[in-house]
Amino acid sequence: MLFKGVDFWPHGTRFPVMSLRKYFIALSAALALFSAVELFTNGLNFGIDFVGGSLFEVKTKSGPIDVPGLRRSIRALKLGDVQVQAIGETGSEALIRIEKQEGDDKAQQRAVTRVTKTLGADIEIRRVEVVGAAVSGELKQAGFYAVLSAIIGILLYVWFRFEWQFGVAAVLALVHDVFITVGVFALLGLEFDLSIVAALLTLAGYSINDTVVVFDRIRENLRKYKKKPLTDLLDLSINETLSRTTLTSMTTFLAVFSLYVFGTEVIRGFAFAMLFGIVIGTWSSIFIASPFLLMIGVKRDWSGLKEGRGASTSRA
Numbered sequence: 001m002l003f004k005g006v007d008f009w010p011h012g013t014r015f016p017v018m019s020l021r022k023y024f025i026a027l028s029a030a031l032a033l034f035s036a037v038e039l040f041t042n043g044l045n046f047g048i049d050f051v052g053g054s055l056f057e058v059k060t061k062s063g064p065i066d067v068p069g070l071r072r073s074i075r076a077l078k079l080g081d082v083q084v085q086a087i088g089e090t091g092s093e094a095l096i097r098i099e100k101q102e103g104d105d106k107a108q109q110r111a112v113t114r115v116t117k118t119l120g121a122d123i124e125i126r127r128v129e130v131v132g133a134a135v136s137g138e139l140k141q142a143g144f145y146a147v148l149s150a151i152i153g154i155l156l157y158v159w160f161r162f163e164w165q166f167g168v169a170a171v172l173a174l175v176h177d178v179f180i181t182v183g184v185f186a187l188l189g190l191e192f193d194l195s196i197v198a199a200l201l202t203l204a205g206y207s208i209n210d211t212v213v214v215f216d217r218i219r220e221n222l223r224k225y226k227k228k229p230l231t232d233l234l235d236l237s238i239n240e241t242l243s244r245t246t247l248t249s250m251t252t253f254l255a256v257f258s259l260y261v262f263g264t265e266v267i268r269g270f271a272f273a274m275l276f277g278i279v280i281g282t283w284s285s286i287f288i289a290s291p292f293l294l295m296i297g298v299k300r301d302w303s304g305l306k307e308g309r310g311a312s313t314s315r316a
Contacts, residue, residue, distance in 0.1 A: 018231040021291035035183020047193030050140040052100030057127035064091040087265040143197040169292040173284040199273035207281035249282040
């Protein structure tokens with residue numbers, strides 16, 4: 001017995017993306033400007049990975065946790081800024097953050113010991129992280145270089161794979177995705193730590209994958225329709241890959257959404273960054289990358305159109 005496949009997306013769409021490109025770019029420019037304002041005014045809420053300090057994940061052995069009482073007890077130790085945040089759905093768990101102590105690593109360890117004694121036997125300590133000033137500075141620098149290296153590597157790959165116009169357009173769309181995602185963290189005041197850097201790197205790979213699929217179809221259609229106007233050709237390429245881009249994004253979004261809803265507090269920030277990144281990355285792959293390519297000036301006579309260069313085989 002033969003089963004027919006189920007269509008989740010209409011075929012033969014003809015969305016006029018290029019005729020509306022000014023509005024799409026204007027919206028993205030507004031989001032990027034808003035992100036820049038938020039980063040300048042509010043800044044990022046760096047986690048202990050980047051600013052140093054101590055983090056405790058605790059859970060009461062019975063009953064709900066007394067967050068105000070716990071906060072008062074730890075602040076009485078005079079260890080500086082103390083944050084206590086309830087987590088989980090049972091009300092019995094909390095995260096305790098203590099600012100970096102003056103002095104060397106031994107000062108941080110002494111603070112951890114004092115907090116541990118204050119918590120008492122009724123509270124179970126499930127996780128403790130201590131990051132010194134030197135390590136936090138190195139991590140912040142390493143995180144920045146990791147994201148920058150990924151962007152440069154993607155530029156070189158797309159340049160080699162296609163042509164420099166494609167590489168620049170892809171990187172502009174990628175920077176757009178990362179910058180707006182970081183701006184959302186500044187707006188919401190969410191903690192920005194190494195797990196978020198990992199999410200941004202994952203987002204970079206995911207976003208460029210969708211963009212390359214669209215660009216591959218553009219290159220294929222440049223060979224096929226040598227006299228078709230570029231705006232029409234770009235529209236055709238976007239619509240031909242629209243089902244693939246949309247369905248892939250929806251599937252990934254549902255998987256990451258499950259992590260966000262059912263996962264622990266430790267991975268919730270990562271999951272949120274991925275959720276928003278999937279949305280903004282899909283937006284840029286469909287509505288931003290190709291208009292950037294048109295603005296930069298893709299040429300019909302570039303070397304990729306010459307005989308002998310391998311033809312694309314990707315399909316939506």
